[in-house]
Amino acid sequence: xxxxxxxxxxPVKVRECNPRLAKFLVEQYGGAxxxxxxxxxxxxxxxxxxxxxxxxxxxxGTEEFAHLEMIATMIYKLTKDATPEQLxxxxxxxxxxxxxxxxxxxxxxxxxxxxxxxxxxxxxIADLYEDIAAEEKARATYQWIIDLSDDPxxxxxxxxxxxREIVHSLRFREAVEILKEERDRKKFF
Amino acid sequence: xxxxxxxWKPYISPFDPCEPIRIKSYSTPPQLxxxxxxxxxxxxxxxxxxxxxxxxxxxxxxxxxxxxxxGN
Numbered sequence: 001x002x003x004x005x006x007x008x009x010x011p012v013k014v015r016e017c018n019p020r021l022a023k024f025l026v027e028q029y030g031g032a033x034x035x036x037x038x039x040x041x042x043x044x045x046x047x048x049x050x051x052x053x054x055x056x057x058x059x060x061g062t063e064e065f066a067h068l069e070m071i072a073t074m075i076y077k078l079t080k081d082a083t084p085e086q087l088x089x090x091x092x093x094x095x096x097x098x099x100x101x102x103x104x105x106x107x108x109x110x111x112x113x114x115x116x117x118x119x120x121x122x123x124x125i126a127d128l129y130e131d132i133a134a135e136e137k138a139r140a141t142y143q144w145i146i147d148l149s150d151d152p153x154x155x156x157x158x159x160x161x162x163x164r165e166i167v168h169s170l171r172f173r174e175a176v177e178i179l180k181e182e183r184d185r186k187k188f189f
Numbered sequence: 190x191x192x193x194x195x196x197w198k199p200y201i202s203p204f205d206p207c208e209p210i211r212i213k214s215y216s217t218p219p220q221l222x223x224x225x226x227x228x229x230x231x232x233x234x235x236x237x238x239x240x241x242x243x244x245x246x247x248x249x250x251x252x253x254x255x256x257x258x259x260g261n
Contacts, residue, residue, distance in 0.1 A: 050197045050215070124215050180221050182192060 002062065009066040010160045013153040014077040019090035021154065022078035023108055024145055028161075029071045030105030030113040033137035039064035041118040041134065045127045048120070053128070053175040060168050067161055074154060075103055128176050135169035191222050194255045214258070218251035 028034045042061030046054050079087070079101055087096045094110060105113035121127050142162035146155050194214045201209040230246045233239040242250045 050195075050213075051200060052197070125217065125221065176221070179195065179215070180191075180217055182195075 008070050008073060009063070010070060010157060012070050012073040012077065012157050014074060015151045015153045017078065017080070017082055017086070018151060019079045019082045019087050019092050021149055021151060022075045023091055023095075024148055025071060025075050025078070025108075026103075026106065027108040027141055028138070028145070029068065029075060029103065031107035031141070032117040033134055033141055034107070034113075035064050035068035035071055035138075036105055036113060037117045038134055038138065039068060040115070041120070042131065044118070045120050045131070048122050049124050049127060050179060052178055053124070056171055056175050057131075060171065063164070063168075067164065070157060070161065072103055074157065078154075124179055125176065128172050128179070131172045132169055132176075135165045135172065139165035139169070191217065191219070193217060193219075193251055194257070214255060216251065216253065216255075219249050223248075 030036055039061050042057045042064065046057045046061070049057060079092075082090075082101065084093075084096055087093060087101070095104070095106075098104070107113075119127075119130055121130070139162055142158055142165065146158050146162070149155050149158065193216065195217050196212050196214050198211060199209075199213055201211065226246075226249075230248055232245045233242065233247060239245045244250055
């Protein structure tokens with residue numbers, strides 16, 4: 001189970017109403033390399049991975065939900081009280097038709113989230129390599145969003161999230177090293 | 190030297206109804222231990238053997254299923 005702390009992992013601030021930026025940011029909400037995909041991927045892989053790295057997947061998967069919540073707050077603030085005309089001008093007219101101003105799990109192009117984005121192969125090396133790749137792809141996505149954004153307050157939060165991808169990638173690489181180590185050389189068969 | 194398979198003992202709850210597998214294994218193939226293939230790595234003596242193994246270099250060969258595991 002989880003305990004909930006009613007605060008964000010890192011404060012989120014947005015300088016101006018900017019639905020166009022929200023449209024780009026949603027890639028990290030419901031995109032292939034977004035925070036939802038990351039959280040679901042890691043928490044699901046926990047069950048069949050060797051016990052030495054279950055805790056790592058648990059902790060990082062949980063943190064991804066905290067990131068998801070930050071992204072949601074950013075999108076919400078960027079679009080809050082935007083008029084239908086503003087949303088339409090930002091390329092969110094089709095989003096408005098289906099969802100009003102509600103958030104939804106789709107990517108920046110409006111493609112709905114699918115679990116086909118994630119995998120649980122059962123092979124611990126394959127799973128951890130996927131996790132490392134996912135962190136690097138998410139880091140790159142943050143970089144390209146920061147490049148497109150002219151909101152310094154928002155970018156502060158995005159830079160924090162980008163750094164977390166780097167730390168998580170290293171932790172997954174360490175997990176691979178742990179699984180590679182020679183442990184009990186005794187033959188079991 | 191490294192081993193091609195690693196073993197671990199999963200937690201088994203008294204309430205797991207399926208007959209427990211007490212020791213599980215996973216493959217740790219050679220590429221995990223080679224940063225960049227060194228030059229002049231020894232090759233299989235015959236081309237036929239290399240073809241059979243799928244690689245020119247014995248150091249890169251990874252057996253599957255686990256040859257130590259009976260009944261596979």
